[in-house]
């Protein structure tokens with residue numbers, strides 16, 4: 001896949017090694033990645049990790065499971081319950097975070113006692129399932145160590161809304177790492193947010209307003225404290241699902257910048273396309289493409305920098321969903 005240089009370097013994203021095609025499952029098999037994950041493998045700098053292999057369990061290995069009460073979970077082997085790998089799995093998560101400083105997301109593996117995102121089976125000491133309410137031990141440790149790190153599993157990524165939010169947050173977190181490495185200042189923080197305004201509006205209008213107010217204090221407050229609050233609020237906003245209505249709202253805002261530049265018939269055609277999108281007749285990529293075409297003919301410096309128009313590579317086909 002030949003991605004636009006605009007997206008280089010690619011975001012660094014961890015992925016369960018079995019999903020990346022490596023035969024590391026307990027039975028020596030891989031796990032087939034769905035088409036969405038396969039496309040992500042080509043649009044991310046994917047780093048495969050297998051926590052169970054990394055802690056020395058090998059292939060083939062005895063299967064493991066989560067046991068205990070929610071506040072005292074352990075991961076033990078199914079057969080005897082005597083091999084406890086809880087701490088090694090937690091330690092490996094520390095190692096991944098420490099050794100991958102610009103990690104911008106992680107694709108977990110559905111149902112795994114190590115790598116599952118949610119609803120992993122929990123057993124009692126007699127080996128009976130008592131609930132489907134756990135996260136894998138490695139996954140929960142990653143989430144605790146970096147609460148902003150975008151996490152999803154291969155199953156959840158079949159959901160278009162979750163997929164869009166995940167990929168969006170991966171690319172934003174990637175840019176955030178770059179901003180921090182380049183050096184934070186009040187002006188760089190304001191310039192950063194200025195590019196994301198319409199993207200945030202598409203996800204959560206109240207955050208669009210509150211983030212603007214938060215940055216009104218840039219220059220007066222401690223920059224590190226302000227940046228911490230800012231990125232936490234930004235990532236929370238982008239974790240909200242968009243809707244056709246919220247996207248249409250942003251599209252109409254952007255179309256407003258063209259009012260004086262395109263003929264009435266062109267304006268009508270653009271509005272009609274946005275309405276068709278809102279009513280689920282066409283995918284988002286159609287009105288976006290027409291908007292980009294008009295802005296190419298009538299450039300606008302502020303709109304040109306808006307990430308909303310190009311949040312991630314088109315090759316991910318996220319905006320092609322009808």
Ligand code: SF4
Nearest residue numbers: 016017018025050115
């Ligand atoms: S789910 Fe995680 S621990 Fe299990 S094989 Fe895949 S990468 Fe390894």
